[in-house]
Each structure stands twice: as C-alpha cells, then as structure tokens.
Amino acid sequence: MSKELHQLGVAELAAQLAARDVSSVEVTQHLLARARQHSHLGAYLAFNDDAALAQARAADARLAAGERSPLLGVPLAHKDIFVTRDLPTTAGSKMLEHYRSPFDATVVAKLADAGMVNLGKLNCDEFAMGSGNDNSAYGPARNPWDAERIPGGSSGGSAAAVAARLVPAATGTDTGGSIRQPASLTGITGIKPTYGRCSRYGMVAFASSLDQAGPMARSALDCALLLSAMAGPDPDRDSTSLDRPTEDFAAGLIHSNTGAADATQASAAGQKDFNRLQGLRIGLPKEFFGEGCAAGVQAAIRTALAEFEKLGATLVDISLPRTELSIPVYYIIAPAEASSNLSRFDGVKFGHRAAQYTDLADMYQKSRSEGFGPEVQKRIMIGTYVLSHGYYDAYYLKAQQIRRLIAQDFQQAFTQCDVIAGPVSPTVAWKIGEKSEDPVANYLADIYTLSTSLAGLPGMSIPAGFGEHGMPVGLQLIGNYFKEAQLLGTAHQFQLATDWHTRAPQGF
Amino acid sequence: MSKTTTSLLVRGYEVVIGFETHAQLSTASKIFSRAPTAFGAEPNTQACAVDLALPGTLPVMNKGAVERAIQFGLAVGSHVAEQSVFARKNYFYPDLPKGYQISQFEIPVVQGGSVEFFLGEEKKSVRLVRAHLEEDAGKSLHEDFIGQSGIDLNRAGTPLLEIVTEPDMRSSAEAVAYAKELHKIVTWIGICDGNMQEGSFRCDANVSVRKPGAPLGTRREIKNLNSFKFMQQAIDFEIRWQIEQIEDGFAIQQATVLFDPDTGETRAMRTKEDAADYRYFPDPDLPPLVIGRDWVERVRSEMAELPRVMAARFVADYGLPEYDATTLTQSQAMAAYFEAVAKACGQPKLASNWVMGEISRRLNSGEASIETMPVSATQLGALIARIQDGTISNNAAKQVFDVLWGEGGDIDAIIEAKGLKQMNDSGALEAIIAEVIAANEKNVAEYRAGKDKAFNALVGQVMKASKGKANPAQATELLKKKLG
Numbered sequence: 001m002s003k004e005l006h007q008l009g010v011a012e013l014a015a016q017l018a019a020r021d022v023s024s025v026e027v028t029q030h031l032l033a034r035a036r037q038h039s040h041l042g043a044y045l046a047f048n049d050d051a052a053l054a055q056a057r058a059a060d061a062r063l064a065a066g067e068r069s070p071l072l073g074v075p076l077a078h079k080d081i082f083v084t085r086d087l088p089t090t091a092g093s094k095m096l097e098h099y100r101s102p103f104d105a106t107v108v109a110k111l112a113d114a115g116m117v118n119l120g121k122l123n124c125d126e127f128a129m130g131s132g133n134d135n136s137a138y139g140p141a142r143n144p145w146d147a148e149r150i151p152g153g154s155s156g157g158s159a160a161a162v163a164a165r166l167v168p169a170a171t172g173t174d175t176g177g178s179i180r181q182p183a184s185l186t187g188i189t190g191i192k193p194t195y196g197r198c199s200r201y202g203m204v205a206f207a208s209s210l211d212q213a214g215p216m217a218r219s220a221l222d223c224a225l226l227l228s229a230m231a232g233p234d235p236d237r238d239s240t241s242l243d244r245p246t247e248d249f250a251a252g253l254i255h256s257n258t259g260a261a262d263a264t265q266a267s268a269a270g271q272k273d274f275n276r277l278q279g280l281r282i283g284l285p286k287e288f289f290g291e292g293c294a295a296g297v298q299a300a301i302r303t304a305l306a307e308f309e310k311l312g313a314t315l316v317d318i319s320l321p322r323t324e325l326s327i328p329v330y331y332i333i334a335p336a337e338a339s340s341n342l343s344r345f346d347g348v349k350f351g352h353r354a355a356q357y358t359d360l361a362d363m364y365q366k367s368r369s370e371g372f373g374p375e376v377q378k379r380i381m382i383g384t385y386v387l388s389h390g391y392y393d394a395y396y397l398k399a400q401q402i403r404r405l406i407a408q409d410f411q412q413a414f415t416q417c418d419v420i421a422g423p424v425s426p427t428v429a430w431k432i433g434e435k436s437e438d439p440v441a442n443y444l445a446d447i448y449t450l451s452t453s454l455a456g457l458p459g460m461s462i463p464a465g466f467g468e469h470g471m472p473v474g475l476q477l478i479g480n481y482f483k484e485a486q487l488l489g490t491a492h493q494f495q496l497a498t499d500w501h502t503r504a505p506q507g508f
Numbered sequence: 509m510s511k512t513t514t515s516l517l518v519r520g521y522e523v524v525i526g527f528e529t530h531a532q533l534s535t536a537s538k539i540f541s542r543a544p545t546a547f548g549a550e551p552n553t554q555a556c557a558v559d560l561a562l563p564g565t566l567p568v569m570n571k572g573a574v575e576r577a578i579q580f581g582l583a584v585g586s587h588v589a590e591q592s593v594f595a596r597k598n599y600f601y602p603d604l605p606k607g608y609q610i611s612q613f614e615i616p617v618v619q620g621g622s623v624e625f626f627l628g629e630e631k632k633s634v635r636l637v638r639a640h641l642e643e644d645a646g647k648s649l650h651e652d653f654i655g656q657s658g659i660d661l662n663r664a665g666t667p668l669l670e671i672v673t674e675p676d677m678r679s680s681a682e683a684v685a686y687a688k689e690l691h692k693i694v695t696w697i698g699i700c701d702g703n704m705q706e707g708s709f710r711c712d713a714n715v716s717v718r719k720p721g722a723p724l725g726t727r728r729e730i731k732n733l734n735s736f737k738f739m740q741q742a743i744d745f746e747i748r749w750q751i752e753q754i755e756d757g758f759a760i761q762q763a764t765v766l767f768d769p770d771t772g773e774t775r776a777m778r779t780k781e782d783a784a785d786y787r788y789f790p791d792p793d794l795p796p797l798v799i800g801r802d803w804v805e806r807v808r809s810e811m812a813e814l815p816r817v818m819a820a821r822f823v824a825d826y827g828l829p830e831y832d833a834t835t836l837t838q839s840q841a842m843a844a845y846f847e848a849v850a851k852a853c854g855q856p857k858l859a860s861n862w863v864m865g866e867i868s869r870r871l872n873s874g875e876a877s878i879e880t881m882p883v884s885a886t887q888l889g890a891l892i893a894r895i896q897d898g899t900i901s902n903n904a905a906k907q908v909f910d911v912l913w914g915e916g917g918d919i920d921a922i923i924e925a926k927g928l929k930q931m932n933d934s935g936a937l938e939a940i941i942a943e944v945i946a947a948n949e950k951n952v953a954e955y956r957a958g959k960d961k962a963f964n965a966l967v968g969q970v971m972k973a974s975k976g977k978a979n980p981a982q983a984t985e986l987l988k989k990k991l992g
Contacts, residue, residue: 101563343600344561
C-alpha cells in the first residue's frame with residue numbers, strides 16, 4: 001500500500017476493499033481515530049463507533065461472501081441536517097440538541113443500503129443558514145488549509161472533513177450554494193444535482209423549493225459514485241422528488257465522452273488526451289467575471305478555462321442578465337419558506353422548550369428565542385415579513401416572478417452552450433469572524449451560486465488552483481436539467497488532465 | 509302548492525346566511541400520511557412521523573381524498589379544476605403540529621356548483637363558491653391536566669373537504685334545509701360518514717341581517733354547529749341578537765362566535781381585531797394537484813346515480829311529481845325501497861304515497877330505521893296490489909299495514925282474519941244499492957235533477973251500509989247504472 005488509508009478516495013478504497021487488501025473495519029477504525037485527532041477542525045458533531053463498526057463488519061461479511069458493489073464498505077459521514085436513527089440530529093441548532101429521529105433520511109438509508117459505513121454527523125450552519133459554518137450552535141468548523149479561516153457553508157463540516165482526509169466522502173445539502181461554496185473554499189469536489197434528483201425526506205427543511213442533497217468528495221468520479229446511490233425517485237415520501245430512473249453516473253465517466261464526439265480508451269486509462277472535450281461549448285456568463293471577483297480567484301478560473309480549451313472545449317461568451325437579482329430574490333424566497341418550515345419548532349412536541357414560562361405565548365417566545373441562533377431568527381423575521389398581508393405581492397410574488405425569469409435566462413443561455421462555467425465564490429475563504437458584522441457582505445458572497453439554485457439546475461464545484469493567501473479556488477460548472485452526467489464527465493476530464501483535486505492541505 | 513318566493517322578514521330585517529362546512533372524508537388513511545383515520549383511539553396512537561411534523565417529514569397526497577373531492581364536485585355540478593394548489597396557512601397553536609395547516613387558498617379543487625332542495629314545497633338552490641381539500645388539526649384537551657393542556661394528534665392530518673356557499677340563504681329553516689341536503693349528498697355518494705357527533709360534518713354559519721335592499725350587513729360566524737337542532741337554535745338566537753343590537757343603535761362587529769346549547773345563546777370567541785395574518789403561500793412541498801379529464805370521467809363512470817339525477821328519473825319514468833321525487837331521494841336506502849315497492853306493485857304514485865306517508869311517519873317517529881323496519885318492500889308492494897285489484901280499500905290497507913308493522917304475517921291472512929275484504933260480489937252490492945235508492949228518495953230526485961253532490965251522498969250511504977267493504981268504484985258504477 002503506497003498511500004495511507006485516509007488518502008484514498010472512494011473509488012480507490014472500494015478497489016482495495018474489493019481486492020480484500022484492507023477490511024472495512026480497518027478503514028473505519030482508522031478514520032474514526034483520525035477524526036478525533038483532528039477534532040480542532042470542528043468538522044464532526046457526533047460519532048457512533050458501535051453503529052459504524054457494526055456497519056463495517058456487515059460490509060466485510062458481504063465482501064467476504066463475494067459481493068462486489070462500488071460503495072460496499074466505504075465510509076462516509078453525513079451533514080447533520082440529515083436525520084439518522086443511530087445518531088443525534090441537531091441541524092447545527094440548540095433547538096434540536098439531543099434530538100433523535102425515529103427514522104433515517106432517504107439519502108442516508110440509500111447510502112447505507114449501498115453498503116457505506118456512516119462514521120458520524122458533520123457540523124453545519126444552523127438549519128443550513130450561512131456560508132461560513134460560523135452559525136453553528138456547536139462552534140465553527142475550520143478550514144484545513146488555514147484553521148483561522150471558514151471552510152464555507154453551510155456544509156462546512158462536510159467540506160472540512162473531506163478536505164482534511166478525515167473521510168473520503170460526505171453528504172451535503174445545497175439551498176443557495178451550500179455544497180458548491182464550501183467545496184470551492186476547501187479544494188474538494190461537490191455537486192448539487194437537479195432539484196428533485198435526491199429525496200428531501202429526512203432532510204431538516206430550510207427552503208423546500210431550493211433544498212437539494214448532493215455528495216462532496218475529492219473527485220468527480222467519487223461524487224458520481226455517491227450520487228448514483230443517493231439519487232432516485234421517492235414518490236411515497238417526497239412529492240417533489242423527480243420521477244426519473246436512477247442513473248449510473250460513474251459508468252458514464254468511463255465509457256462516454258461528456259457530450260463531445262467520441263470516447264477514447266485513453267480517458268479510462270487516465271492519460272492526457274487533448275481532444276477529450278472536443279465540441280463541448282462552455283458558456284462564460286459575463287456577469288460572473290465582472291468586478292467584485294477577487295483577482296486571484298479570476299486568475300485561477302482563467303487558467304482552468306484555458307485547460308478546458310486545451311482539452312478541445314470552446315469558450316463562448318454568454319449573459320445571465322438577472323444574476324444580480326438572484327440575491328434579493330433568494331433572500332426573499334428562502335426566508336419565506338424557512339419562516340414556515342421552522343414553525344414546527346415551538347417547544348410543544350420536540351426540541352427545546354424554555355424551562356420557565358407564564359403562558360402559551362410566553363412558552364413559544366422563550367423556547368424559540370433560546371433555541372434559535374441570531375441568523376435563524378433574522379431569517380424567520382424576514383420571511384414572516386415578506387409573507388405578511390400587504391407585503392406578499394410586492395415581495396414574495398414578485399420574487400417568484402423574477403425566479404421564473406432567471407430560469408428562462410438559463411434556458412436562453414443553454415441554446416448557446418452545453419455547460420456554463422465561472423467562479424463559485426468571489427473570494428477565497430475568509431477569516432472566521434471577518435464578515436459576521438457585515439451581513440450584506442455575507443449575502444453578496446453567494447452571487448454566483450444562487451441563480452443556479454433558484455433555477456433548480458445542477459451545479460458543481462471542482463478544484464481549480466489557488467488564489468489569495470494560497471487558499472483553494474473552485475470552478476463552478478452548471479448544466480441543464482438532468483445533465484449531471486455531462487457535468488461530472490466534464491469535471492472528470494478536467495481532473496484527468498489536472499491534479500488540483502489531489503492536493504491536500506499541509507499536515508493532512 | 510305555493511311556488512312564489514317570499515322574502516322572509518324578521519322584524520323588518522332580511523336575514524342573510526352563508527355556510528362553510530367541513531366534511532371529513534372517509535379515507536382509511538390521512539390526507540398527507542399513511543396513518544389511519546379511525547375515530548376514538550387512545551390519544552396519539554394514530555399519528556405517524558408526518559402527522560407529528562417530525563423534522564425531515566414531507567406530505568404526500570392521498571389520492572383517495574382527491575377522488576372524493578372529484579365525486580363531490582360532480583355531485584353538485586361544479587367545475588373540477590384541472591390544476592389546483594395547496595397552500596400553507598400559518599399560525600401557531602399547540603395542536604397544529606407543523607405550525608401551519610395545509611389547505612387550498614387561491615385555487616381550490618372544486619369550483620362553483622349548487623345544492624338544490626325543497627323548503628316545504630318551495631324549491632331552493634344555494635350556490636357554492638368552492639370546496640377545497642385541507643388537513644384537520646389535532647385536539648387540545650383542557651380537562652384532566654391540572655394547570656396544563658394535553659394534545660392529541662390522532663385527528664391531525666385527517667382529510668377535510670371545506671364546502672363554502674354564497675350568502676344565499678334567507679332563514680334559519682332554509683339554512684338547516686341546506687345543511688341537511690348537503691349532508692344527504694356527502695353521505696349518499698359515500699365521501700363522508702356524516703357522523704355529526706364525532707365531528708365528521710361540522711358547519712359554520714355566517715349570519716348577518718339588513719334592511720331589504722340595503723348592502724350586506726356585517727356578519728358574525730357561528731362555529732362548529734354539530735347538530736341540525738342546535739344549528740337552527742343558534743341561527744335564530746343570532747338573528748334576534750343582531751336585530752336587537754341594531755335596533756338599540758349598536759353596530760355589529762365582525763366576530764367568530766360559539767353557540768352554547770345549555771344557554772341557547774351565542775357568544776363571541778374573537779373579534780376581527782384579533783384575526784391572525786395567516787401568511788398563505790403555495791406549499792413548496794406539494795406540486796400543483798393535477799386532475800386529468802380522464803380521471804374525472806373515470807370517477808363519473810364509477811359513481812352511483814346522484815340524488816338529483818335519480819329524482820329526475822323518478823319524474824320521467826314513474827310520472828311522480830318533483831316534490832315526491834326529491835323527497836324519496838333523501839337517502840339511497842329510501843330511494844331503493846321506493847323503487848322496489850313501485851316495481852312490486854306496478855303503481856309508482858301509490859307506492860310514493862305510501863313511502864312518503866305511512867313509512868316516513870313511522871321512520872320519523874323513530875320507531876325504526878329504513879334498514880331495520882319490519883315491512884319489506886315486497887310486502888308493501890303486495891299490499892298496494894291488493895288495493896289496486898280491489899280486494900281492500902285504502903283505509904283497510906292501513907289497518908293491514910298496522911298489523912304487518914306490529915306483528916307481521918301474511919297479507920291475505922290478515923285481510924281474511926280482520927274481515928277487510930271489499931264486497932266485490934255484485935249481487936250483494938246490488939241488494940244494498942236497491943235498499944239505499946229506496947231509502948233516499950230525495951237524493952235520488954236531486955241527482956236526477958242534475959245535482960252531482962246528491963250522487964256522492966248516495967255513494968256514501970252505500971259504503972256505510974256495506975260497513976266500508978264495498979268497492980267505491982264498483983259502487984259508483986252500479987249506482988249510475990241503476991239510476992239510469
């Protein structure tokens with residue numbers, strides 16, 4: 001074994017497990033110990049060693065019996081927004097401290113059925129509201145590239161854990177960029193699929209029309225392996241899950257050539273092939289390359305785009321004219337839905353209830369004031385306001401109209417290109433506490449990811465080099481509806497030609 | 509029969525009433541979860557993770573509830589929307605687990621339609637605004653928990669169809685007649701068990717008064733009327749109260765009121781000032797409810813004959829008056845009973861008279877229900893046939909019916925035993941007629957002078973002399989013959 005166990009990605013680990021070079025129990029024990037060694041990153045919120053080892057033993061038994069499947073025995077960890085039977089689910093909130101779900105989220109159950117071993121639960125912004133993982137009631141998660149910096153959010157614990165090689169892959173959720181942005185800021189790969197690809201059943205809801213689960217890992221191939229197991233219709237539990245057959249996204253990476261003309265055996269072998277993306281048109285929205293994007297980020301993105309050209313792709317200038325509007329639209333729709341989704345946390349049935357109260361109204365007020373952090377309270381208030389009588393038409397309804405126009409802009413753009421590329425975040429990871437006094441700056445940082453979420457399109461972030469302070473920069477790839485295979489394939493070709501995704505932070 | 513629509517004024521005021529009715533749909537499981545809907549279980553034993561609103565749970569539409577809404581729409585001649593939208597009605601209450609109720613707001617599934625019924629012999633039609641699907645809340649239990657409240661979420665998520673009328677009713681009697689008709693429709697088509705005590709059929713009445721021709725007055729909504737008796741009492745009290753307020757110079761404040769059956773009075777629960785802002789918005793967890801024409805047509809083809817269609821058929825096929833047809837179609841059982849009697853005796857109008865007369869009288873007195881009553885349709889049909897074939901008179905048939913109801917037995921045996929058979933022997937009858945003619949010379953002379961009344965008196969004498977056993981038709985015929 002040339003690499004240490006924690007350096008192995010999903011596909012590599014699966015190959016070693018399948019070859020019986022290593023057991024799932026060994027990998028599980030190694031990674032549980034490693035996670036504890038690096039607890040200062042604040043990536044994990046909870047472990048259940050017994051449950052994890054039981055799953056690992058079960059996987060080993062299946063392997064010993066000759067069963068082979070792509071994820072069998074490979075460990076992962078879940079963002080603490082997915083409910084789990086074996087572990088508490090807090091959603092990063094004091095409101096759900098010690099909450100234990102009587103059922104597993106569909107995504108959790110599907111990955112368990114695929115034979116994956118759940119190591120534990122990962123830190124996140126409270127109810128997935130935030131872009132720095134500094135809104136967690138359980139302390140911040142830290143960026144392994146610089147522990148003074150945020151790992152991004154809201155899936156910050158997932159990003160930190162994968163980047164620090166604490167786990168080969170993790171689940172995340174993306175409402176306005178919560179998979180792509182932390183992936184970008186920690187130098188890993190993450191994909192938010194088309195809205196409805198993965199069941200939302202068992203995801204603690206933030207904004208129902210935007211929330212979407214996706215994998216975060218160290219390569220497009222690894223993400224493809226996980227997404228194949230996570231996605232699929234769930235008609236009996238989630239009415240918004242798409243009625244589309246499950247796809248093997250990983251098979252597509254090896255056998256096809258991402259929408260470009262012909263596949264070559266060379267791609268499977270991982271050799272450089274300068275024509276692998278021949279014919280692929282990559283749209284560059286001018287709104288993603290204007291001022292407001294840090295020079296170091298721009299430079300890294302330009303270099304990455306040049307690499308795509310070398311692979312045969314054509315760069316096309318396009319426009320997404322309502323990109324700026326996506327910020328106010330998102331910050332109306334998401335809080336509106338959140339204000340309603342979070343009403344169930346009233347101290348009556350589950351979750352935090354104030355110790356002392358005088359009457360019902362007082363119980364509600366105290367329980368919610370104590371249980372919710374400031375960012376969550378702020379968004380509940382914004383959401384309540386925009387849905388109120390007399391404001392609904394001007395805010396919520398107007399935002400929904402613009403949302404449709406934003407989606408139309410993308411459809412217009414996809415007449416000119418196959419995929420859209422640009423930065424994920426206008427800056428590299430900032431220092432913890434740096435933006436907490438400036439909420440508007442926080443919201444502006446979401447500008448490149450929000451429109452994709454509003455349109456329900458698939459989007460991903462892949463490592464594309466380094467920007468300011470030597471911090472990672474992610475390239476965003478946005479596809480049309482259901483084009484995850486094309487996105488993953490495009491990313492895979494880039495990763496065959498580059499090694500950004502293999503870079504590990506120092507000390508990890 | 510009066511057909512004029514009279515405006516009923518109460519102390520010079522016109523009464524205006526509109527209804528909102530919550531009919532609990534008879535699905536086995538809840539509207540958005542798979543938990544059972546059975547009534548009366550131990551608290552919180554029929555609430556699943558979705559009903560408890562546990563984090564991560566999502567609603568999934570129960571197609572059975574939609575199907576029942578379609579049935580209702582078809583039954584009252586509504587438009588069944590091709591696409592309707594579920595919305596969240598947001599408010600905090602401990603028995604509302606999600607902090608919002610999933611309902612329909614801007615685009616309901618059932619739009620328009622009307623409910624038609626007789627008020628006495630006057631035909632009425634109340635227009636429906638809409639009927640929408642929604643989930644019920646749980647129950648707060650304020651007894652048995654000293655200083656605290658208990659929450660039972662068994663009812664949470666139970667499917668409801670809220671049926672909303674235009675303010676078309678003009679009296680408490682009309683309102684009750686509407687409610688009874690609506691109750692008939694939902695139980696007839698089987699979408700609701702109609703059990704008012706268990707809350708399966710709950711009415712809210714919006715009541716206002718105005719001077720004739722004036723704009724609509726301010727309304728007060730009487731909530732949760734769960735018996736027809738209380739409904740009438742509550743509305744009557746409310747009308748009196750509102751008129752007195754206005755007469756005393758007070759303006760009516762929009763309010764929600766409750767009826768207290770013990771005092772017979774309504775009292776305000778909350779006024780408009782406390783009205784919540786429900787922050788309705790389309791529920792992002794549920795896609796629009798799409799109902800294809802093929803679905804509607806399938807439901808239509810599988811539906812039992814509707815009461816108004818059946819009534820029209822009774823008019824067309826049996827020649828019944830509309831009033832009879834409507835009355836007989838009060839319930840499926842009643843209508844089926846009538847049809848069986850009519851077929852057994854071949855005399856639909858006589859069958860109708862008997863079912864609406866003797867049968868209804870006994871059922872209304874509470875002696876039995878149509879399912880349990882002792883006289884079968886075959887028996888009643890046979891009894892009517894005995895009238896028709898001249899064996900017994902109508903009056904004699906009532907005596908037979910009494911015996912059938914009370915003790916049962918064979919119709920012909922009862923007729924024999926009670927000596928009720930009509931005198932169909934023309935020889936004996938001719939003898940009686942001869943006696944009557946001889947004894948009533950004055951009447952005979954008057955008849956011959958052209959007075960019809962005198963003839964009727966002679967028939968009466970014949971009936972009397974025969975102790976009622978003469979067949980009146982035969983007696984008339986023979987008398988005419990004898991008198992030339």
